[in-house]
Amino acid sequence: MKKKMMVMKTMVLIVMLMMVALAGMGADSAPVQFIFGDSLSDVGNNNYLTKGIARAALPWYGIDIGMGLPNGRFTNGRTIADIIGDYMGYPRPIAFMDQSLDVDAILKNGVNYASGGGGILNDTGQLFVQRFCFYKQIDLFQGTQKLVKEKIGSEAADKFFKEASYVVALGSNDYINNFLLPVYPDAWAYSSTGFTNLLISTLKDQLTLLHKLGARKLIFFGLGPMGCIPLERVMNTNYTCQDSVNKLAMSFNDNTKQLMQDLSAQLPNATFQFGDAYNEFADLIANPLKHGFSNADSPCCRLGRIRPSLTCTPASSLCKERSKYVFWDEYHPTEAANQVIANAIIKKLSFRPLNAPPSAAAAPSNNTASSPATTSVAPAGAPSSPTALSPASSTTTVPFIATPPAPTPSS
Template sequence: MKFTALAAMMAAVTVLGLLIDGHDCKIVQFIFGDSLSDVGNNKRLSRSLAQASLPWYGIDMGNGLPNGRFTNGRTVADIIGDNMGLPRPPAVLDPSLTEDMILEKGVNYASGGGGILNETGGYFIQKLSLYRQIDLFQGTQTLIKSKIGANAAEKFFQDARYVVALGSNDFINNYLMPLYRDSWSYNDQTFIEYLMGTLERQLKSIVRSFLTRVLRAFEQLLHSLGARQLIVFGLGPMGCIPLQRVLSTSNGCQERSNKLALSFNKAGNKLMEDLSSKLPNATYRFGDAYDVVNDVITNPIQYGFTNADSPCCSFGIIRPALTCVPASVLCSDRSKYFFWDEYHPSDSANELIAKELIKKFGLSRVDETDGPSPAPAFAPSPEG
């Protein structure tokens, strides 16, 4: 659960429509990430403490009931996919998931509390780390190979585009917490190097002290699994999320956390450039929305928000409440609040972030095939 995923927001794979052994394969998404992209995986983790299964999560989407998303409406991945004409992929732990659904819609592996590192978010009891998400992706590959054959499946996955949104939990729910060994085993620079190194290894399979090691692991893993066109989303100013503010003495942004996000983004961008230059037939890009999110938080009125420092869903004066619960009080106009709860952006904030990333990457709609486009979220109601 975390905000840094804001920019560090979200993993999505788009598979270009093509005919594979008689299967009309549509453009789909495979999403890797944390609570900013989770659409229901943690709902199936019965012992997980990172949950969005209670009202008022999902109030402004579909039937208004909790759907596994850690916000009041859509995720950034939802909005980007909708704008590109892509179907919304189901959670990998959805018991109704089939091979045909994967070919039709793709898969979402994101899990609240998950991080690049296995040890991140351990106190949530259950969550899917990026390593575990990639293990599940390997299982998906096995299913598709059985369905359409090895050669067709290889082309199917190599033609896919992958988007990954992770990283904030590795700081907020790991490095910045003294109960974790990583908090005293590394300094700011070496932790980032550790992350980058891990991520690089992971990417090659589907930073040079702590942060470098993380990114390198990620690279190796995804590339060996067939990922060729991939977008990694950077982190936003995670020191400005309500949880970080309320834990500070001044109720202001925690600058150390923001500096870590900037360092992560710089290292992540360099890693993607390096990978694209040395991995065959690979295009890896890094999406950084830090500046626009920081500007919104600094000048919310200019962007149509009235509040960018506290959660819309809160438990009165009891802060931090951490999650939104049925007894929580909602703000009067959800569309005017940048943050939904102590960690996560609102639907309106996610839309702003998604549009910035769409513009930055020059993303456009894909050619639509048969079937309707996914229904948009309902507009946030001004009623609490």
Template sequence: MAAAVALVVSVLALSAMAKAGSPIVQYIFGDSLTEVGNNNYLASLAKANYPWYGIDYPSGITGRFTNGRTIGDILSEKLGVPSPPAYLSLSQNDDAILQGVNYASGGSGILNQTGVYFVQCLSFHQQIDYFEATKNAIKGKIGEQAAEKLVNNAIFYIGVGSNDFVNNFLQPFMPDAQQYDSDTFIDYLMSTLDGQLTRLHSLGARKIVYNGLGPMGCIPSQRVRTSTGECLESVNSLALKFNSALKAKTKELNSRLPDADFTVADIYSIVLDLIMNPATYGFKYANTSCCNVDGTLGGLCLPNTRLCSSRHDYVFWDAYHPSDAANVVIAEKLFNDPDLQIGARANGYSAPPSPKPQRKYRKAPPRMP
């Protein structure tokens, strides 16, 4: 009886808040560019829960792969809502799931086999599995009809695919590198994505912003592979081919799936301009990272590495990830992109503001030394 009364109260509150205007709900999927701490709870080699990561983040070390905020954090700030917490930090019955969840995991890819040498990470497929569990938990809280409406009006950010190249196809010892050429590998990725995005749609996702790939050949870990330290244009070409195929795929899905509003963010142009014209945005260095890492051996910012003196001068934090300052520039351009209309997409019906839910965090394993 008590459970029934609680359900009725939740649904009535949901209806009232829908009329009054309610907070924005975001579900975030991706890799280390958007992770906020899921890998802290995994037996993964891809972790950022140690110095110097988080040195400029308000609460310090969280598992974010940068010195401060991710692009997702900054977009949340611009939308006026908290950045969604890591899925693995929450209990299934946590009220926070009504306001958004971050499933992103460093090392992950579209393909389950991507990132296998990190031992453990959440592939895009696994992240969708966890979203399905989240939706079922939401149904238990507010009922099936209200849960469907909440999810239909939520905004879904997806940023996954770079690891499928950098840590899979471009690694000669990986089976996919031996089995496919670039065209057939991208076809494989698109076929897999078709099933994944169709599944998300069947679970209620309607508004999806998919971040295309950036100029991967210009990140420090790829530059060190050339004798001159210049961008690897062959790798950039792969990103452009992927992005072109992704745009065609989302167009096809929009025409095939009822009420689908899937769009692709042009990260490539934004980041390439930032790298080629750093001074325009107030940066001094775009060809190396603030954290003095060996891009040929992992490329992460370990506690014994040396930091630059002025972190805001660098586009890159480590061999793979942008700095907080660069993420601000990227997020600003994404937010103001008239083709994306992030603010308009996000300001649909969403969850009622819970009375400051008490999050029940799982205990994280000890930080790496």
């Protein structure tokens, strides 16, 4: 009888210890990131939207990351959020739609909700059929919170989400795939100033909601010179940048920067920062040779002489040196250009790697693009080196394996 009582007491003690462990899970874990955005930050969500047409599911997307296979990133390698996260030492957030995502993965890596074609407004990107706009991404985040709270409890979950970092990178589609296309009602209903005001007021509500849900440390990536992407250039008779489009980006940036300052002052314990690299990106486009690039006006991946080719496909030909091109396709920068943009943001906001002593932060270098032959980038969800600013200084170098047939180089 005494032995049976001892066994029962032992079992009760074990159950109590397990409950305490579950309640504390995530409370002392390393901080993670939650990323919201469009195709500049998407790491695979759209690949699961089978009816959508904005997908990076075919070669040669992803040729310079991991095993060189398409992974949902709309570029040849890492995104801006990838590069900054790697430098800071954050684990790579897993795409929300990834089938391997569970609560343990959320607590360990965070989540990326970014969706190609998505925008601040719900109507943006309708031509792509399926995509997650910002309100939908926030809705998915709320579902994530519910799962975490069910596993570790409300108190630990609240602490976990308040200690996390948040990245928001949206706005370009609201102009390029909404306001600037006459098939959308907004193109006729608003002036340029009125439309930008609509974006800012909507964004204010969305970021205020994120704060209510726990976001305390947030960075918003500003827009680049959208009028200089290859798609906009090719629609200009003299193949130059469209200044009117660039002015929209600058107006949006000025208003968003002020919004971040206002929200930081108004919302309790909020540190909302504006990541601005417009001037650096514009200088890269205007003076590519100064930055070690050779081409800043046409895509590296294109379908022969057909322009605009819109997307990169297995039938496309690749430029000889991907690290020398500013643009990967008609819309998106190469990893090398993303590195320049990320470095500018890191420097302006004085970012330091997590757990680094105050004197450890060094000025980032732009001379860090991945080689076409090798890559050292960890797969999504893998922890990265806290001091890794470039592929050469992050995780173990892995030979690049080209599973698809070799592309035909073009000049």
